[in-house]
Amino acid sequence: HKDIKVNATCVRVPVLRGHSESVYIETKKPIDIEKAFDLLAHSTxxxxxxxxxxxxxPxxxxxxxxxxxxxxxxxxxxxxxxxxxMWVVADQLxxxxxxxxVDIGLKMIEMGLL
Incomplete structure (x- = not known):
C-alpha cells in the first residue's frame, strides 16, 4: 500500500554474503502481534x-x-x-x-498482469 510508513535501518556486519536490516513498520490500525506472526509464517x-x-x-x-x-x-x-x-535477513545474491x-515479473505473469 502506498501510504504505509516503513522506517528501515541497515546494519552492516562483516559476513560472506547477506543483508540484514532492522525494519520498523507503522500502520493505520493497531497491530495484533499474533496476526503479524501468522501473516509472516504463511507468506510466500x-x-x-x-x-x-x-x-x-535470523x-x-x-x-x-x-x-x-x-x-x-x-x-x-x-x-x-x-x-x-523486526529483523530481516536475506542472501543478497x-x-x-x-x-x-525476476520474481516480481513471474508473479505478474501468474496474476495475468503481463
Missing part, C-alpha cells in the same frame, strides 16, 4: 525464525544460498500500538535487486 518466500527464548533468530551467515527472506525478533513497539519492529525483478 518468507520464513519466520523467531525463538528468542532459545536465542534463535543471521545472514546461516542463510547463504537461500532464496527466502528470513524474519525474526518481531516485536510490538513499546510506545506505539500501530507499530512493530539469491534475493537481491536482480532476483527480485
Amino acid at each position: 518466500g518468507v520464513e519466520l525464525v523467531d525463538d528468542i527464548a532459545n536465542q534463535i533468530y 543471521m545472514a551467515i546461516d542463510h547463504i544460498g537461500s532464496e527466502k527472506v528470513y524474519v525474526g525478533r518481531v516485536r510490538k513497539d513499546l510506545d506505539n500500538d500501530h507499530a512493530l519492529s 539469491m534475493k537481491g535487486a536482480a532476483y527480485n525483478s
